[in-house]
Amino acid sequence: MDRLALGLSILDYAAVAVFAASGALAAARKKHDIVTFAFFAAVTGVGGGTLRDVLIDAPVFWVARPTYIVVCLGAAVAIWFAGWGRGRERLLLWVDALGGGAYTIVGALKATSLGLPPLTAVVMGVLTGTFGGVLRDILAHEPSILLKRELYVTPALVGSSLFVILFELGIGGLTASIAGIVAAFLLRAGAIVFGWALPGFPGRAPPT
Numbered sequence: 001m002d003r004l005a006l007g008l009s010i011l012d013y014a015a016v017a018v019f020a021a022s023g024a025l026a027a028a029r030k031k032h033d034i035v036t037f038a039f040f041a042a043v044t045g046v047g048g049g050t051l052r053d054v055l056i057d058a059p060v061f062w063v064a065r066p067t068y069i070v071v072c073l074g075a076a077v078a079i080w081f082a083g084w085g086r087g088r089e090r091l092l093l094w095v096d097a098l099g100g101g102a103y104t105i106v107g108a109l110k111a112t113s114l115g116l117p118p119l120t121a122v123v124m125g126v127l128t129g130t131f132g133g134v135l136r137d138i139l140a141h142e143p144s145i146l147l148k149r150e151l152y153v154t155p156a157l158v159g160s161s162l163f164v165i166l167f168e169l170g171i172g173g174l175t176a177s178i179a180g181i182v183a184a185f186l187l188r189a190g191a192i193v194f195g196w197a198l199p200g201f202p203g204r205a206p207p208t
Helices: 003-029 034-055 067-082 086-113 118-139 153-168 173-194
Strands: none
Touching: 003 034, 003 067, 003 086, 003 118, 034 067, 034 086, 034 118, 086 118, 086 153, 086 173, 118 153, 153 173
């Protein structure tokens, strides 16, 4: 396995673990049992990658490698014993930002490696890096991250686009991957620290 493949494999597992932990935290807020912890963790951890593989007609990644599910269960158990608190949630928010950037690039790279068009690869990267969080919010009956003004999808879109552009220009896969991850992380960091958001629709809302 070359350095790029090894590095992305590590990032893939790390991102799945982080998203799984965020799913378990959502279960912790609702004081669910350990089985629900595991379910939330698994769905959140592999949800984005599963949707990507179904859409591009590829073997679903965790079916042949159930170690991904083991990682999700491990994250659920860790959150169960560690408990929930604002400090841990804040730390996880930052790790989630980094994991989201990594998972986005993993998704875009997989689509690119299968010979899919660049735009499709960008979309697959965005879905991989964000869909798990959307599923988590639905399961937990919490306001969807998509409805918040804080940047969430945009960092994934920028990171995925930058990676695909650099890759298509012949830049090395490792360099393009790092650039995409850094771009996605910095945008997400700006949203967390400074509240960066895209402008909302300027028109008047319809009467209710």
